[in-house]
Amino acid sequence: MTDQQEWPLWEIFIRGQHGASHRHVGSLHAPDAEMAIKHARDVYTRRKEGVSIWAVPSAQIAASSPSKKGPMYDPAEDKTYRHPTFFDIPKEVGPM
């Protein structure tokens, strides 16, 4: 692997036995999508953690930059009208 490219990175999502959605569990390297799923099976599901695996090329994920955290999220703080905390929410509704 001296003059050759490394395998691309994949993000692995697994749907747990009881969970409804796939959750990000980590990343790994693999030459292609099928192998990424096989590697994910070996690395992340050996203790029966899941019923379904997604492998997404990391390069395909558009992510916000942590350094832009301020401009992205801070302005919301001083706009109290965005936070409907003035209402009594019935317990049955649960978290909103």
Add this chain to the structure above:
Amino acid sequence: MSDDVFEFLLRLGDNTLVLGHHLSEWCGKGPVLEEDIALANTALDLIGQTQMWLGLAGEVEGKSRTADDLAMLRDAWDFRCCLLVEQPNGDFGQTIMRQYLFDQWHLLALTALAQNPNNQIAAIAAKAAKEVTYHCERSAELIVGLGDGTPESHARMQSALDLLYPYIGELFETDATDSAAHFDPASLRSAYDAGLAATMAEATLTLPDSRFAHKGGRTGARHSEHLGHMLTEMQWLQRAYPGATW
């Protein structure tokens, strides 16, 4: 009769024991982390199967030997594994080729054994077949990826195939021991050859012309020199400190 079944169970258990041990030798040395983990997982599957086969062998023998006794306290001439699994790891390509050549046979054998009239054999085979289905898919995919890969990986896979092909013939020799266990390896050959030809064609690898086959492992008549070396390493602790547990 029960002697034959004992021998037969040793064949299955020794195959998975020896191959599993060889794979575990990669632990911490895999070419990439993901493969290192996958090889270790496969090794664990095979060692798990060994516990079942050799455990049953000990029961059948009736001399209260456990799976551990059979694994750790027999010498090379008492082993009944095929010569293929004794072959050393070599490079990663050689390890994967040995794995694929065995997996393909193993899956066919376990599928057949899952219908065995002996319920215990059938149950172990059915359980193991699930794991081996995955092993076989994985190794076949790697064979294709590496065979149809770079010039270097292609060359390495071809030389691994040339080196190991003469060891598969032994897997299809049906003898009295097999018959006593209602197993007919010879009947698996055509399905094996078809699968092998398809995988190798996709991997752009050429099967050797000669069907010459090394034999002697499954009967214990003649093991390769590699087995003794492997057992020395695998068994030394139990031999040096008899009964040691942890």
